[in-house]
Amino acid sequence: MKELLTGNEAIARGAYEAGVEFAAAYPGTPSTEILENIPKYKEIYCEWAPNEKVSVEVSVGASMAGARVLTAMKHVGMNVAADPLFTYAYLGVNGGFVIVSADDPGMHSSQNEQDNRYYARHAKMPLIEPSDSQEAKDFIIEAYDISEKYDVPVLFRITTRICHSKTIVELGERKNVGVKAYSRNIEKFVATPARAKVHHYELEEKLKKLEEYSNTTFLNKEEINDSEIGIITSGISYNYAREVFGDSASYLKLGFTFPIPKEKIINFSKKFKTIYVIEENEPFLETEIKALGINVIGKEKIPICDELNPDIVREALLGEKTDRIEIVKEKVVSRPPTLCSGCPHRGIFFELSKRKDTVITGDIGCYTLGSAEPLNAMDSVVCMGAGISAAHGFAKVFEKTGRKTKVFGIVGDSTFFHSGMTSLLDIVYNNSNVCSIILDNRITGMTGHQENPGTGYTLMGEKAPVVSIEKICEAMGIKNITVINPNNLTETKNALNFHTELNEPSVIIAKWPCALKRFSEEDKKQFDLSVKKYKVNPDKCKKCRMCTKTGCPSISFDKEKGASIDINTCIGCSVCYQACPFGAIEKVGEENV
């Protein structure tokens, strides 16, 4: 049967067909839908782990226990997970182990553009790069065979355009490989220095065999045309190359890119006058190919920064520009993403935006948008967890220099569970005057509403204990913890005032469900989530624009008419109602007549 699948759906399908028994991940664009598509295959146990390191470690355990396992993450997630990976590469597997890294060239939704193919070389893991959904499915099945045959974890690297493009896939049947036997094997799985030394030698031997495999596998194939140009490429770049050069070039299409197939590359290169290496971001292949003494053209022409497309390849290598229509710049206003109407993050950022002499270290999630116009209430965003830990660094330096600025560290609930918890531990242990604000919108918002340890449900839809953020903070030794409804501006402001005066580690938990969330029964019991509507009374509006400073997309402002609220999108969070200094905003149905 043929179906149109995204690369992510195809990987989930491939894992199913390969007989995978266990899958774990932490969400992150563009990888999230891989695990989201696993629960429909009832044969596979799957879970959201609190972070990528845990995800890899539980997968290591499951692989040792004999199951074929899949773990997936976005590129920066691999930084978090690197520690167990490097050592598991030494130890080798029992059940096949595949880790999917979804890189994001062009940074559609990421904070950097790192090329995780280098992790393969660094951790000494074989590397596979599919170029479309069919290959994503087929190659992942092969990946498990490689992992078990060569006794290594395999890195499966995809990119946004593979993840989120739908292409045709021919479906297959599940191979029931079962779970392999396990019995204690101290020599293999206990990584003490003495054993690791042996493992390192063994791994180098495995890599030699993997290079032989690389030279013979169907994953690396030549497509020879009558041409003077030869192109070496991998992943999505192959499609861009094909698009531009068609049959006027020959191709060495690499699906298995570490260890590179040296012999195959040398033989291919002999046949052509000009060799291009076409790859996105870093010169990963190019550097290795040049080290073979082959003269190729690559990054001197093809940009390192940003993602490629056929257009960029054409212009870079052929110097041809497609005809295009010029945009009339005056006719376009930017359309940046914003906090949604009724977003519970709005109230707290609105209140923070009005405070003077603060430092607000932010983090990654929907709440990063607190840094955008008109709120501008953020000093830094680096990586998950740093919202709290960076605050500690700021506070310590301010303490040293006698600067009185209050430091707030902000993370979301999922981010708190991911790595904010250990950051808070540092604040308590090394005692800094930071107020940590945890924005508990009862879901992992930014990546599209995944459950997390605080929501009461698992990836497989089962009920789970609701982990209490408040109790965690309490157990860590935080004395002042204030739980607020962030849609209540007075409550929010009072909490911020109170915590500003404290001279100790403290926590504010802003607790209200994400406006876009599918509310659970518990949410409905705990919060008043009925939709209300607000409107502007034009007679009372003084055109002061205070309501627009909340950045709500339901509010618009006209110089003549003043403010107005879009009744279709307003959900009645009432933040603007409270913000208006003139009582000009009224609840629909309760107007003052």
Place this chain on the structure above:
Amino acid sequence: MSKVKNILLVGVGGQGTILTSKILSTALLDAGYDVKMSEVHGMAQRGGSVTTQVRYGEKVYSPIIGKGQADILVSFEVMEAMRWIDYLNPDGDIIVNNYSINSAPILSGKAEYPSGILEELSKKAKTKVVDAFKTAEELGNIKVQNIVLLGALVKKFKLDDINWEEAIKNNVKPKFLEINLKAFESGKEL
């Protein structure tokens, strides 16, 4: 490569561009074409500008196109058509929904929604303005404006002989099927 057709759908997060391209691509697949469709998730969905690309033909390689390569630009919003016009082949067509959504700088009064965009578009390329929003409103659900636009696209691109009803049926909830089919038919007539 000339046989591959490129459709670019643009709009604002929440307008249903992704569903439209899904219906479009499954129908094209069933009609026997090789199809690739590319969409962008994540940050852009929070009220930002969104695009999806659908390519079909005998054999499609790249799931995405570069500038100047779309055969048709279907814009769910007026200003978005201008934002993405450089992706249109200068000989290509524009279908634009006569519907404006203010972006953050406009809402806050820092900028004004530009006037005369439709006239500018018509000067630059063959432009068909479609009242999809109004049509959907008349049908009783503004959400189906995406299917009105799909109808307009099918008409313009002469894809009538494909089984659209089936594709729509497979992608919308049964209780919304009738209104979606009506929206589709209306779109073909606009």
